[in-house]
Amino acid sequence: MNIYWDSFKTFFKIGIFTLGGGYAMIPLIEAEVVDKHKWISKEEFLDLIAISQSCPGVFAINISTFIGYKLKKTNGAISCALGTALPSFLIILIIAMFFHQFQDNPIVASIFRGIRPAVVALIAVPTFKLAKSAQLTWATIWIPVACALLIWALGVSPIFIILAAGIGGWLYGNLIKPTE
DSSP states (O other), X not given: OXXXXXXXXXXHHHHHSOOSOHHHHHHXXXXXXXXXXXXXXXXXXXXXXXXXXXXXXXXXXXXXXXXXXXXXXXXXXXXXXXXXXXXXXXXXXXXXXXXXXXXXXXXXXXXXXXXXXXXXXXHHHHHHHHHHHTTOOTTTTHHHHHHHHHHHHHOOOHHHHHHHHHHHHHHIIIIIGGGO
8 A cells, every 4th residue: 555645546536526625624634534543643633733723824735735744744735735735735626617607697606605504513513622732621611602702802813812822831841830
C-alpha cells in the first residue's frame, strides 16, 4: 500500500465532497485520519487543529499539510496538501469557465440561498465537537465565549487572541498548575 497515494486520495475525497470550507471538513478529516486509517491519535488531531488555526493561510491546507508531514515528512505534506487543494482548484476552474452563462439564473441564486444555512450548520457541528473534545467545563467555557465576543463585538484581531491564549496557556501550565 502506498501511503502517498492513499493520503492523496483521502484528502482529495474530503476536498471534493466538502462544502463550507476547512471547518466543515473537520468531521470528515477526523473520521478518515483518526478513526478509519488511524494515522494520528485524537489528541494529535486536536493539537493539529489548534496549530492549523494559528497559522496563516487556508485552514484545510494547513491541517492536511501537518497531517501529511506527520505521516511522511515533506513528501507526505505535499501529497496531502495537493489532495486537499486540487478539487477546489478544479471546481473553481470549471465554474469560472461557465459562470457567465448561469450567473443571473434565478434557480442558481435560489440554490445558493439554500446552501448558506447548511454551511452554518456544517461549521457549527465541528465547533461543538471540538468543544467537547477539548474537555470544556462550566469553569472554562467563558474562555472561548469571551474570545468570540472580543473578536465579533469589539473587533479585536484574532492574532491578539491567539497570542493571549498561548501566553495564558503557558503561564497556567508553568506557573499555576504545577502548584495545584
